[in-house]
Amino acid sequence: xxxxxxxxxxxxVVACCPxxxxxxxxxxxAEQIAPLLKALADPVRLRLMSLVASHTGxxxxxxxxxxxxxxxxxTISHHLKVLHDAGLxxxxxxxxxxxxxxxxxxxxxxxxLIGCPPA
Amino acid sequence: xxxxxxxxxxxxVVACCPxxxxxxxxxxxAEQIAPLLKALADPVRLRLMSLVASHTGxxxxxxxxxxxxxxxxxTISHHLKVLHDAGLxxxxxxxxxxxxxxxxxxxxxxxxLIGCPPA
DNA sequence: CATGCATATAGGTGCCTGTCAATATAGACG
DNA sequence: CGTCTATATTGACAGGCACCTATATGCATG
Numbered sequence: 001x002x003x004x005x006x007x008x009x010x011x012x013v014v015a016c017c018p019x020x021x022x023x024x025x026x027x028x029x030a031e032q033i034a035p036l037l038k039a040l041a042d043p044v045r046l047r048l049m050s051l052v053a054s055h056t057g058x059x060x061x062x063x064x065x066x067x068x069x070x071x072x073x074x075t076i077s078h079h080l081k082v083l084h085d086a087g088l089x090x091x092x093x094x095x096x097x098x099x100x101x102x103x104x105x106x107x108x109x110x111x112x113l114i115g116c117p118p119a
Numbered sequence: 120x121x122x123x124x125x126x127x128x129x130x131x132v133v134a135c136c137p138x139x140x141x142x143x144x145x146x147x148x149a150e151q152i153a154p155l156l157k158a159l160a161d162p163v164r165l166r167l168m169s170l171v172a173s174h175t176g177x178x179x180x181x182x183x184x185x186x187x188x189x190x191x192x193x194t195i196s197h198h199l200k201v202l203h204d205a206g207l208x209x210x211x212x213x214x215x216x217x218x219x220x221x222x223x224x225x226x227x228x229x230x231x232l233i234g235c236p237p238a
Numbered sequence: 239c240a241t242g243c244a245t246a247t248a249g250g251t252g253c254c255t256g257t258c259a260a261t262a263t264a265g266a267c268g
Numbered sequence: 269c270g271t272c273t274a275t276a277t278t279g280a281c282a283g284g285c286a287c288c289t290a291t292a293t294g295c296a297t298g
Contacts (some may be wrong), residue, residue, distance in 0.1 A: 020165075020226060021172035024187075030162040030169075030228075037165070040233075042286080043149040043157035050149075053140035053234070068143075075287055077246055090247065096244050096295050107139060107234035110236075115172075115226035116235040164254080181275065194257055196276055201255095215265050215274050240298090247292065254285075262277065268270090 010036050010087045014109035036110060039086035043068060045079045052089055052100050053107060057093070059099040059100050129155050129206045133228035140234050155229060158205035163188060166197045171208055172221040181217045 014034045017025065025033070029070045041044055051068060052060050066076045080100060083089045120183060136144065144152070158163055171179050185195045199219060204207045209220045210212045 019230075021221070022171040023169075025166050025169040027166065030165045034160055034162040034165050037160035041120050041147065041153055041160040043153040044152050044286090046149045046156070047144050047146065050139040050142075050144040054142050066245095071286095072288065073245070074289085076248080078286080079244080093245090094293090098245060102140070105236075107155050108236045111138075111230045111235040112232040113235060114161065114230040116230040117227045153292095163256085190256095191258060192275070193259085193277080197256080200276080212275090213263090217275060241293085241296100242280090242298105243294100243296085245293080245295105248290085249288105251288085252286095254283105258280090260278085260280105263275080264273100266271100266273085267277105268272100 007029055010103065010106040011109050014106075014113045019113055019115045033110075033113065036086055036088065036106075039088055040110075042079070042082075045083055048062065048076070048079055049083060049088060049102070049107075052083075052101040056114075059101045062098045062100065065100070092106050129222065130228050133225075133232045136232055138232055138234045139168060142167070148219040149210060152229075152232065155207065155225075158201050158207055159229075161198070161201075162203055163187050163190065163195075166193070167198055168226075171202075172226060176210070178218040178220045181219065182236055184219070 013094060015027050015035065017033070040049060045066055046064060047068070051065060062076070062080065065080070066073050079092075080089070084091055084100075088106050090103055092099050092101070127198050132155070135150070136148050157169060164185070167184060170184060181195070181199065184199070185192050186208075188195060199208070199210075203210055205220055207225050209222055211220070
């Protein structure tokens with residue numbers, strides 16, 4: 001059971017759509033985008049995503065992430081899996097440690113879709 | 120029971136935070152922002168928000184919204200309430216009809232927070 | 239090989255949520 | 269006032285989700 005099937009590529013999913021306020025989203029588009037937002041729509045996962053995305057070096061070790069929360073290790077692992085299954089982060093195992101990186105452009109694409117301030 | 124208590128002002132909530140990838144989000148910040156994403160993290164509500172935000176004239180009548188979905192009227196009403204409680208849309212009743220408008224800047228703020236492509 | 243450490247998976251539990259049918263509210267109009 | 273129309277509320281139910289404990293996996297090292 002590979003848990004790493006690339007369910008959706010958020011970059012591609014989002015790139016196909018103009019901003020929400022430009023024109024009505026089609027039902028199929030909404031069905032593809034909503035899961036990405038759902039993956040972010042949890043305080044813990046939002047902080048995890050922010051920690052991963054803002055970390056200098058472009059990656060974070062899981063061991064550093066678990067320490068940042070008052071939650072059990074399996075719970076953090078679960079949330080990371082949700083972010084990974086949504087295509088928002090990449091995993092790389094090196095030795096005993098696992099490192100997470102933001103998927104390039106996934107957040108930027110979502111930001112553009114939701115709407116950015118006038119250029 | 121007024122359902123219209125301004126739970127959170129998304130514009131203010133989001134304006135206080137730099138983009139996710141700029142620095143780690145604090146726990147309290149994440150707790151405030153996650154509900155906004157949650158409100159959008161449903162295919163129906165995402166389309167509703169897009170319909171409201173993209174409509175020429177700046178507002179949409181509920182009667183036009185219910186027709187766009189294969190769902191019962193109470194279900195649409197429920198979803199609109201969720202968007203309203205999150206502070207993403209405004210309501211105005213005129214006669215028998217109710218019109219919804221996007222809250223100015225709420226989507227733009229969220230977009231900036233999530234991350235926009237490099238200027 | 240045995241032990242230890244880092245991470246993931248499995249399974250269970252209580253709460254949240256999307257949907258519907260039924261009903262309420264409230265404005266317009268004869 | 270009675271009726272019709274537009275929208276909201278209520279209550280119920282099925283499915284989903286966040287969290288935990290317990291266990292598995294997999295790498296490293298003595």
